[in-house]
Amino acid sequence: AQSVTQLGSHVSVSEGALVLLRCNYSSSVPPYLFWYVQYPNQGLQLLLKYTSAATLVKGINGFEAEFKKSETSFHLTKPSAHMSDAAEYFCAVTRRGTGGFKTIFGAGTRLFVKA
């Protein structure tokens, strides 16, 4: 069954530094992978998604992620962190259920950005 693991429940970076949030998936079939962001007291919004086209996916707000099948990873990066990037980030994968497609989320990584 598909699942996702996010390494590190908390990540702290300085403003201007590289952001790297890790996500590994387990899947017996080619996965569809997503990164969502949750700002304080808000719902989730999509950052980017991999749907088996290009392996390097660019998203909103300068984020990108690379699908690496050999490493079963889909890490999220941003070259230069901004204070407004402070939020919780969730990696997710979809899998087929009996009545359609289910979504499996990772436990989340909270990003702190220091001035």
Add this chain to the structure above:
Amino acid sequence: EAQVTQNPRYLITVTGKKLTVTCSQNMNHEYMSWYRQDPGLGLRQIYYSMNVEVTDKGDVPEGYKVSRKEKRNFPLILESPSPNQTSLYFCASSLGQGSTDTQYFGPGTRLTVL
């Protein structure tokens, strides 16, 4: 404005008192879903619906019911709430029924069961 709305946003109730959390979307989306968010566990899917009158269990359906009588609405029903259902609940919708669709989330409902 395209959006997913949930009501109420905050609710405190007591064990065993039936409650309903409403969810509505104005984007004519086929797919709707309910999640609960708990610290350290991320979001877990409770139920989802591919279309009117078509629903299926997610990973944590116990203690919950749903119905999809209209395309725009997908209420979550707790017939007999218990303290372990204290959580932050999100409704979401997406345009298609496939596995690659972006989900649009509501603002959340924080439920406390005493």
